Amino acid sequence: MNKLEVIFAYNTLIVLAGTMLLGIAAGITGTFLMLRRRALAGDVIGHAALPGVAMAFLIYASIAPEAGKSLPVMLLGGSVASALGMLAALWLRNVGRLPEDAVMAIILSTFFGAGVVLLSIVQASPTGAQAGLRDFIFGQAAAIRISDVTLLATITIGTILISRLLIKEWALMCFDEGLARVLGYPIRTLDFLLMALVVAVCVAGMQAVGLLLIVALLIIPPTAARFWSDSIGPNIWLSALFGAVSATAGGIASALVPKLSTGAIIVVAAAIVLMFSILLGSKHGLLLRWRARHVMRQEARNPPPA
Amino acid sequence: MSSNGSAGNSPLAACEVTVAYRNTPVLTDLSFEVPPGTLTAIVGPNGAGKSTLIKTALGLVQPLKGQFEFFGKSFREVDGRVSYVPQRTSVDWDFPVTSLDVVCMGLYRKIGWFRPVRARHRGRAMEALAEVGMQDYAKRQISQLSGGQQQRVFLARALVQDAELFLMDEPLAGVDVATEKTIINTLHRLRDEGKTAMVVHHDLDTVSEYFDRVLLLNRQVIAEGAAKDVMTSEHLKQAYSGKLLILS
Numbered sequence: 001m002n003k004l005e006v007i008f009a010y011n012t013l014i015v016l017a018g019t020m021l022l023g024i025a026a027g028i029t030g031t032f033l034m035l036r037r038r039a040l041a042g043d044v045i046g047h048a049a050l051p052g053v054a055m056a057f058l059i060y061a062s063i064a065p066e067a068g069k070s071l072p073v074m075l076l077g078g079s080v081a082s083a084l085g086m087l088a089a090l091w092l093r094n095v096g097r098l099p100e101d102a103v104m105a106i107i108l109s110t111f112f113g114a115g116v117v118l119l120s121i122v123q124a125s126p127t128g129a130q131a132g133l134r135d136f137i138f139g140q141a142a143a144i145r146i147s148d149v150t151l152l153a154t155i156t157i158g159t160i161l162i163s164r165l166l167i168k169e170w171a172l173m174c175f176d177e178g179l180a181r182v183l184g185y186p187i188r189t190l191d192f193l194l195m196a197l198v199v200a201v202c203v204a205g206m207q208a209v210g211l212l213l214i215v216a217l218l219i220i221p222p223t224a225a226r227f228w229s230d231s232i233g234p235n236i237w238l239s240a241l242f243g244a245v246s247a248t249a250g251g252i253a254s255a256l257v258p259k260l261s262t263g264a265i266i267v268v269a270a271a272i273v274l275m276f277s278i279l280l281g282s283k284h285g286l287l288l289r290w291r292a293r294h295v296m297r298q299e300a301r302n303p304p305p306a
Numbered sequence: 307m308s309s310n311g312s313a314g315n316s317p318l319a320a321c322e323v324t325v326a327y328r329n330t331p332v333l334t335d336l337s338f339e340v341p342p343g344t345l346t347a348i349v350g351p352n353g354a355g356k357s358t359l360i361k362t363a364l365g366l367v368q369p370l371k372g373q374f375e376f377f378g379k380s381f382r383e384v385d386g387r388v389s390y391v392p393q394r395t396s397v398d399w400d401f402p403v404t405s406l407d408v409v410c411m412g413l414y415r416k417i418g419w420f421r422p423v424r425a426r427h428r429g430r431a432m433e434a435l436a437e438v439g440m441q442d443y444a445k446r447q448i449s450q451l452s453g454g455q456q457q458r459v460f461l462a463r464a465l466v467q468d469a470e471l472f473l474m475d476e477p478l479a480g481v482d483v484a485t486e487k488t489i490i491n492t493l494h495r496l497r498d499e500g501k502t503a504m505v506v507h508h509d510l511d512t513v514s515e516y517f518d519r520v521l522l523l524n525r526q527v528i529a530e531g532a533a534k535d536v537m538t539s540e541h542l543k544q545a546y547s548g549k550l551l552i553l554s
Contacts, residue, residue: 035401096328165420172411176397179463182364182390183415184382230402230447 003256011142012255018144019251019266020244021152022205023217025159027243029197030218031225031236032163035174036194040104042215044089045082045195045202047108049211050115052081053136054122061127069127071148071207074136078203078211085111086195139210139263141254148207155204159197163236170194171232209250210263217243220270227281242277246270315378317342317471317502318363323372325355325362332358334526336372340519343500345493347507347516347533350523351546356506357393359523360473364390376471386415389469391460393476399449405459406431406444412463434462438488454485461489472496472503479508490516513537 006012033042056077060070089107093100122133135143163170172180173190181187198218205214225238250266279286316339323336333355340346348356361367363374365381376384389412409431410423417427435441438458443451451459457477464472477489493503493516504521507513513520513533520536522528522545529541 037398168411168414168417168423169419171403172414175401175403175408176392176411178361178364178366178392178396179390179411181366182388184385226402231404231407232402235402 006255007252009255012251014146014149015141015144015255016248016251018149018152019141019208019247019254019262021149021156022201022208023221023243023245023247023266024240025152025156025243026201026205026214026217026247027221027225027240028159028163028236029194029201030243031222031232031239032170032174032194033198033218034222034226035171035232036191037174039215039219040101040108041086041089041195042198042202042218044085044104044108044111045199046206046211046214047115048085048111049078049082049203049206050136051111051118052077052079052084052115053206053211054115054118054133055081057122057133058118061125065127069132075203075206078136078206079199081111081115082199082202086199135210136206137210137212138261139206139208139213139266141208141251141262142258144208148204152204155200159201162193162197166190166193167232167236208262209247209266210261213263213267216267216270217247220267220274221246224270224274224277224281227277227284230283242270242273246273315342316340316375317377318473318504319375319378320359320363321372321375323362323374324370325358325367326370327358332525333362333369336527338521338527338530340502340504342502343497344502344519345497345517346502346504346519346521347513348504348521348523349507349510349513349545350528354524354545356523357475360390360475360504360506363473364388386467387470389464389467389472391464391472391474391477394453394457394460394479396475399451399456401448404445404447405435405440405451405455405462408448408459409434409462409466412466415467430466431462434465435459437465438462438492439484452482454481457481458485458488461492465492470501472501472505474503474505476506476508478505510537510542 030042033039053074056074057069059077060067060073085107089103092098092103092107119133132140132143169180169185169190172183173185173187177187201218202211202214205217209217221242222235222239224242225235228238229235246269247266249269250262253260253265254262277285282288319339320336323333324331325333336359348359350356358367362369363381374381376388381388406428410427412434413423413427413430417423432441432444435444438461440455440458440462443455448456448459461477464474472493478486481489493505496503497518505517507517514537517533519531520533521530522536522541524545524547528545529536
């Protein structure tokens with residue numbers, strides 16, 4: 001097969017659809033995560049999923065030794081561990097005396113460390129060696145199946161619907177939590193919903209992007225979008241677009257070179273989009289700023305005749 | 307100074323409120339009553355608990371003891387009758403919203419869950435921006451505004467709520483003269499319409515000129531009442547524990 005045939009092969013289209021959906025969901029969710037100033041929370045959630053995935057595999061293997069690995073079970077395990085990680089971080093922060101970034105770093109590394117230990121136990125077992133759990137760390141988009149696309153599509157449609165419905169409530173919570181509480185909005189519930197979406201995106205993206213790098217897909221697209229617009233609406237759909245483009249680029253690379261780590265390609269693609277945005281962004285791009293500065297300097301040196 | 311058995315018509319009454327952050331007491335046995343249609347300044351040294359008073363009244367901080375009553379009811383029961391202007395530094399001004407968007411936030415409860423902001427809401431927000439002289443900045447992203455302009459946007463956001471009681475945390479901190487005038491004129495107009503405001507204020511020189519009443523605070527109520535009765539050197543010495551140079 002030549003390269004174009006590979007790209008348009010059925011399996012490849014499945015992979016591309018999956019990564020694109022993931023990029024959209026991550027771009028939208030990430031916009032609110034960034035506005036809430038919780039960029040690190042995505043990192044915690046991603047890393048904290050690993051022990052859950054490994055634990056779920058071990059438990060499932062002991063219950064049903066013949067069944068091999070079950071993706072839904074492992075994703076469920078990952079979600080539970082991610083949620084536990086976030087709760088642990090909140091608890092540790094409320095204990096006091098610990099700065100929030102230190103709390104995040106502690107939780108993230110502790111959970112990930114526990115995950116690596118569990119993973120080596122899994123690898124030592126005969127079934128575990130072929131389970132490909134390592135793919136969860138760095139991502140392997142080529143492993144995406146049609147059932148995964150269904151899951152990703154559900155999450156993406158859910159994300160679009162929820163963020164459309166709650167855009168003003170979430171925006172208010174992110175901008176001025178005090179006013180939101182005074183107006184009587186249930187901040188805990190709104191916050192929980194946002195974090196639940198982040199967990200869903202992280203866990204669903206583990207297979208394609210890997211739990212180490214999924215945070216990049218949550219953070220880089222919204223950061224790039226910010227250089228193009230000063231309103232929330234365009235920021236959201238631009239971020240979704242950038243996420244989709246980066247993720248699809250990773251998917252194509254993964255299809256062409258099967259051994260390539262998809263997550264890494266996706267992150268590099270997203271970083272390129274960000275570089276372009278920083279340079280060319282129509283609101284805050286450097287080029288725009290340099291040109292404005294240049295014009296100002298010209299006018300200052302050659303004042304127009306009064 | 308006890309306000310036990312307070313009349314139900316006071317827009318804001320505190321009844322033996324005690325607040326602590328962790329193990330540090332901030333406010334002790336606070337009791338006062340704000341008469342309707344008045345402008346009250348909350349005055350006191352740094353760390354006196356001025357912001358804490360407002361935050362506790364609004365339910366943002368839980369008191370150890372006592373309670374606040376709004377129009378004789380709890381805060382949750384007077385939905386929409388109280389409006390809050392936080393300190394300007396409490397929000398992220400790089401947030402991707404315009405002045406108009408921020409003012410519309412004051413209408414979110416009226417608009418209701420899940421519903422979009424419509425043209426008539428934006429029209430109401432524009433009116434409020436005009437009231438504070440900010441109509442020309444409606445489409446500006448908020449980081450492009452000066453401190454005084456940002457404060458006026460916050461005031462406009464409070465105005466659209468059509469509240470009867472306004473609680474403001476340092477609205478005059480670090481603003482330009484024009485903004486100070488606008489805010490004070492707006493407050494006086496609100497009072498003339500029968501509304502009530504309680505404002506954290508830091509400039510002792512202008513207190514008597516701008517406000518009818520003063521609540522002098524230093525972890526407890528030092529004095530409360532008409533501005534001329536409260537702003538005496540004796541009271542101020544007591545509140546500022548002699549750290550203040552009395553000029554008048």
